[in-house]
Amino acid sequence: MNTDLHHLLGAYVLGGLDPDDLALFEAHLQDCGACRRELAVLEKVPMLLDSVPVPDAVALTAVPGGSGGAGATPARLLGELASRRRTLRRRWAALAGALAAACLAVGLAVGPLLARPPHPDATYSVASGGGLQVNIDMARKTWGTELAVSGSSLPAEGTLSLWVRDRAGGEDRACAWTATPSGKVKVTGATPIQLGSISSVELRDGAQHAVAVITVP
Incomplete structure (x- = not known):
């Protein structure tokens, strides 16, 4: 066995040889039965050691009678393994940082668009002398109409509800909520009645007494 080339066995197992040394060592393997037998044992070491922390792997390979040549000792393999792990961690950290920055950039660009309320197709409001005010934005949907309601100086107790009446005389409750002590509210309701059919x-x-009525022309 050529010991001058045998010292390359550990680096070969871990894929650390440059192209010239790799070609030289693989040619050597064709003629060296001892290196081939040792390679059969050592080629599984990186996979096994990758599955456990380095300190535990050191303890395992310290068992007397372990295999290894002059240049492929467990200590040397573990040193190269630790170096490889550090390199992989740095690469993954850099990749994660780049992905996080890209996601942040996308979030900043898309966030304001997602936060914008839908553009209403119609807006109505009603006010009374007592300060009560109700505003309703209506948006056409394939399933009916969405209603965004905001109000102030509303009744401060009980349950309030919004009812939609169609031009045929039918009605539907779009939403209901518990009155707030401040008399203010912002809620969204929905009705299957199409916008063009709302009266x-x-x-x-x-x-069930009417607090405010909005007539839709």
């Missing part, structure tokens, strides 16, 4: 929208209190 009026009515805000009712818990006793």
Whole structure:
């Protein structure tokens, strides 16, 4: 066995040879039975050691009677293994940083678009002398109409509800909510009645009395 080339065995196992040494050592393997037998044992070492922490791997390879040549000792293999792990960690950290920066950039660009409310197809409002005010934005949907409701100086107790009446006289409750002590509200409701078929929208209190009525022309 040529010991001058045998010292390359450890680096060969871990893929650390440059192209010239790789070609030289692979040619050597064709004629050296001892290196081929040792390679059969050592070629599984990186896979096995990668599955456990380096300190544990050191303890395992310290068992007396372990295989290894002059240049392929467990200590040398572990040193190269640790170096390879550090390199991989640095590469993954750099990749993760680049991905995080890209995701942040996309989030900053898309976030304001997602945060924008849908453009209403119609807007109505009603106010009373007591300060009560109700605003409703209506948006056409394939399934009906979406209603964004905001109001102030509303009843501060009980349950409030928004009812939509169609031009044929039918009605549908679009949403309901518990009154707030401040008398303010911002809620979104929905009705299967298409926007073009809505004749009026009515805000009712818990006793189903009309608090505000919006007529849709």
